[in-house]
Amino acid sequence: MGPFDKENKELRRALHLLTSKAERNQSILQSFFEMEIRLLGCNKLDELLDLILIEFREYFRLTAVNLVLFDPENAARDLLEDYVPPEPGHSLRFVNNQRLLKSIFPTPELRAGELSSPLKKLAFPSTPFVLSSALLPLVRQNCLIGSLHLGSNDPGRYSQHLDYNYISHMASVIAVCIENCINQQNLKRLSIIDMLTKVHNRRSFDQEIIKELSRSSRHQTPLSCLFIDLDYFKLVNDKYGHQIGDKVLSSIGQLLKKNLRKTDLIARYGGEEFAVLLPNCNSEKAIEIGNNLRQKILQMIIHNSDSKPFRISASIGITYCSSEQLLQADLDQVAHNILKAADDGVYLAKQNGRNRVEYQPLPDTQPRLTESLHSA
Numbered sequence: 001m002g003p004f005d006k007e008n009k010e011l012r013r014a015l016h017l018l019t020s021k022a023e024r025n026q027s028i029l030q031s032f033f034e035m036e037i038r039l040l041g042c043n044k045l046d047e048l049l050d051l052i053l054i055e056f057r058e059y060f061r062l063t064a065v066n067l068v069l070f071d072p073e074n075a076a077r078d079l080l081e082d083y084v085p086p087e088p089g090h091s092l093r094f095v096n097n098q099r100l101l102k103s104i105f106p107t108p109e110l111r112a113g114e115l116s117s118p119l120k121k122l123a124f125p126s127t128p129f130v131l132s133s134a135l136l137p138l139v140r141q142n143c144l145i146g147s148l149h150l151g152s153n154d155p156g157r158y159s160q161h162l163d164y165n166y167i168s169h170m171a172s173v174i175a176v177c178i179e180n181c182i183n184q185q186n187l188k189r190l191s192i193i194d195m196l197t198k199v200h201n202r203r204s205f206d207q208e209i210i211k212e213l214s215r216s217s218r219h220q221t222p223l224s225c226l227f228i229d230l231d232y233f234k235l236v237n238d239k240y241g242h243q244i245g246d247k248v249l250s251s252i253g254q255l256l257k258k259n260l261r262k263t264d265l266i267a268r269y270g271g272e273e274f275a276v277l278l279p280n281c282n283s284e285k286a287i288e289i290g291n292n293l294r295q296k297i298l299q300m301i302i303h304n305s306d307s308k309p310f311r312i313s314a315s316i317g318i319t320y321c322s323s324e325q326l327l328q329a330d331l332d333q334v335a336h337n338i339l340k341a342a343d344d345g346v347y348l349a350k351q352n353g354r355n356r357v358e359y360q361p362l363p364d365t366q367p368r369l370t371e372s373l374h375s376a
């Protein structure tokens, strides 16, 4: 074997190594690129979080993925009411101030490598098997909006001596995506949700009732409607002040959400009046639900500004629309009749002494129920 043969053999080996490395880099780059497209394709915060907290783990072969979000006004938490993260309270945490973020990032720069024990507790509070990690600051407009922690049980996976341009780039994309999802969803939410009570506003209810009626008509299912009007609410404002009045309204919103199904539509229909649509619910069940809510409201203890407890009651009007009544009916007219009948029910309940439930049939459709349905 001549000297050229030997040199060529070495060159070929070096070339093979370089080609393999280039191919590996290309494949890593491709996987980042594909993930970036998926991140940018997320329209909703819960989808985005599932992608980051669940899919990242498998896709990038990680031991743990933790995310901390700076959420001083509960904007993200409000949007994620029903979201359950993979490890509640650990994989996803919300902070109201910058303390935790500043402890992790004295300067807002990526930190890679082995973690000190205190830093590990901050970044991965529930995963002891992380031996190396990349901690990514999520920055928007010079503000730390969060922190993403990628952890591996391989001590050599992340090192402070390696270059992490791609991961840093992905962190920027994630920060933009999180901010976009929150802003877009919040904008939509602002237009349909009453901010004091966190239930739908009247405009949204008026739109949704038509959709719900058309759904019930298609599926041939009945539908009930409740109007809930707080009793002597003016007195609450006069006696305890407007702020306590607001607190009562907000607590009623929470109470309704807690005690009704996810599929029920709850709205603040007027100042101290709430409307509830109960899809696929007959009149007997609606009356039972109405009485249950009336009792729950009566049992609710509210504290005034001197921490003195007081209670409030509600008058509830109920109406019901059978699937037959929906057949070939003008839905706008049915909606109008439903709202009117439920409102008449409230009027009757007020007339009959308040803290009552009264049923009112839809006009010209059902025999009027004269019996009072109040139960103390």
Ligand SMILES: Nc1nc2c(ncn2[C@@H]2O[C@H](COP(=O)(O)OP(=O)(O)OP(=O)(O)O)[C@@H](O)[C@H]2O)c(=O)[nH]1
Pocket (backbone or CB within 6 Å): 196, 229, 230, 231, 232, 233, 234, 235, 237, 241, 242, 243, 244, 245, 246, 249, 270, 271, 272, 350, 354
């Ligand atoms: N704190 C607070 N009060 C409100 C809000 N919207 C309406 N109100 C008050 O709700 C009260 C409603 O009073 P009324 O319509 O007289 O009814 P009521 O005192 O509940 O009496 P009845 O319905 O007859 O039992 C008024 O004092 C309004 O100012 C609100 O957003 N916050």
